[in-house]
Amino acid sequence: MGFILSLVTQERHLLTEEVDYIQAKGVEGEFGVLKGHAPFLTLLDVGEFLVRKEESLYSYFVAGGVVEVLQDRVTVLADTIERADEIDGRRAEEARQNAIEALKQPVSSQSRLQYEQVLKREGVRLGILARRRSMRHPGPIREE
Amino acid sequence: MPSLRSIRSRIRSVKNTRQITKAMEMVASAKMRKAQQRVLDTRPYAEKIYELMHRIASREKAWSSPFFETRPVQTIGVLLVSTDRGLCGAINANLFRSLVRFMKERPGVRFEFVTIGRKGRDFIRRSGFNLTGVIQGVKDRGTIEEILPATQLVIEEFSEKKNWQEAWIFYTQFESIMSQKPRHEKLLPIDPEVLTGSGNPPNGHSGEYLYEPDRRDILDVLIPRYFETVIFQRVLENFASEYSARMVAMKNATANAKEVIYGLTLTYNKLRQANITKEISEISSGAEAISQG
Known part of the structure; x- marks a missing residue:
């Protein structure tokens, strides 16, 4: 059981899905989130954003924005997101x-x-x- | 009885009108499709950031920031989003009506207006309300930069000059091609009641966020983005509403023109036949008179 991840930018909505783990680069260093994380708000740096779901790992390029972590939900409001294959x-x-x-x-x-x-x-x-x-x-x- | 020639010229003029309304319908429907796509693309971000700001507000009750603080209301600033052009059904009229109702519900409050769109500006001028700012030249394919003056004005009036104790936005929400609703939302102060009131409880989470770096830095990033995206998204909603309303209005106009043309053509033909019959009977009775004479 994971949590709901939403990836959005001002121009588009990339995904809203249940995932198991994410790892991102905040302005004060990398962090990982599993289900049940304490409420947490941070700014994003330029970096790789990793999502794990059912043993598969997905990679995104993310630059700037905010991440909101709640117990069962993570919302990424990014300035730029690109899927690795984009x-x-x-x-x-x-x-x-x-x-x-x-x-x-x-x-x-x-x-x-x-x-x-x-x-x-x-x-x-x-x-x-x-x-x-x-x-x-x-x-x-x-x-x- | 109108003459044949006057009917003919009326048919021609209605046909021209039909051609114009038909063209406008097609232009509006092409633009509507694009505008609709943009609305759907930008809605999630605007919704999420709107929720996020209000969630922060509900968790940080004890915390004083001009953006979260409720002050006694003397002046309300209204950002009025309307269309630049007419011929788009009743969407502007409905919006203005809802605005007037809103004002009547708050007697004793002073209102100041910032308008996006010419129809709104004209309405405010005509009604003699206080016009603080006019934002012009916002285009449907525009970017967030075009509404930055509006954002700055709202922040300035609200948090720097402290002229406004509340800021609201009025716009027409795009629901579907057939339905657009006038809506208003409170932009400032960010009011935690909004979330709990709209059947969207803060889902049992309590306690404050961990902020990294500190919340000042995060809010410095979030607040301008909140305004930009929410205002910009509402402007896009308004464009999509405008085009769908215009499309429908022009479709109706085209259909009406068709009906009018049908009716006129019928009268024209009847009249023409009556004239022919009349002429024939004149000729034949003339001929008869001669042969009998």
């Missing part, structure tokens, strides 16, 4: 290269910050893809 590896790689190039030039501290964020996001995206390919996350990725 990640466009080539686009991520390009964006990362662009950011690396841009950082080689002298840039203002504000745009430096922006480029570093791009670097982080795309790094995480590529990491998810790489892990998926190396089968360290062998579960089938959810097709809706």
Whole structure:
């Protein structure tokens, strides 16, 4: 028996389903949630979001937003969510290269910050893809 | 008895009208489909964040924040979402009627308005109410950025200048193509009663949340998002309502035009036949008179 997980962004509703375990990256570090967790609110960092259901592991890319954990329910209100199979590896790689190039030039501290964020996001995206390919996350990725 | 020519020109003009209403119907139905999809896509987030904010409010009763604090009401700020154009049935009229009823139920309270949509602005001006702000140029395919001025205005009036003690939003909710309902919701202060009142009890969970980092930081992220998404979603609801109402109104107009054309064509033909009969009988009686003479 698990709990109900809802994944939504402002633009779409990805899923509402019963799952056994989730693991996410909050701004103060990674955390995992099982059924019966104490009520808990946290902000999401850029990172991989893992969902386990019946021994299968599903992977999502999540950036920014809020997670609300209740005893029998977890709601993720994210700014960006992508299923692992939706990640466009080539686009991520390009964006990362662009950011690396841009950082080689002298840039203002504000745009430096922006480029570093791009670097982080795309790094995480590529990491998810790489892990998926190396089968360290062998579960089938959810097709809706 | 109208002349043949005047009937003919009336038929032509009604046919033109039918063509226009038909075209408007098709445009509205295409836009409606898109708007409906967006409403359905954005509803879950808006609902969830609405619930979340109210759940926080119900758990943190002892906690003072301008957004959760109930103050004696002198002025209510109303965000009025209406359409830019007419010819969409009675949805604006119904909305304004519900607004007037709402105001009558609260005598002695001052109302200030911020409008999204031209019809609402015109209505507020015409009625001589206080118009604090007008948000223009919000498009159906727009993004959240377009309603940011509205969000900022509400937050400013409510929590910075403290002019408003309550903020409400009025809009038309999209239920289905045939049915759109005028609705109003209290945006501020965030009132835990809303959840318990709507048959949605805080399901037995009690106690406070663990916050990570602290709740100040989380609320700094949540509150602007709450406004943006809820207001934006209501605007999208309104667009979907507008297009479905227009589609239905234009469909009816097209059907009416068809009926009118049918009636006019019938009169036209009858008149034409009567004229022919009359002419024939004139000619034949003339001929008879000659042959007898």
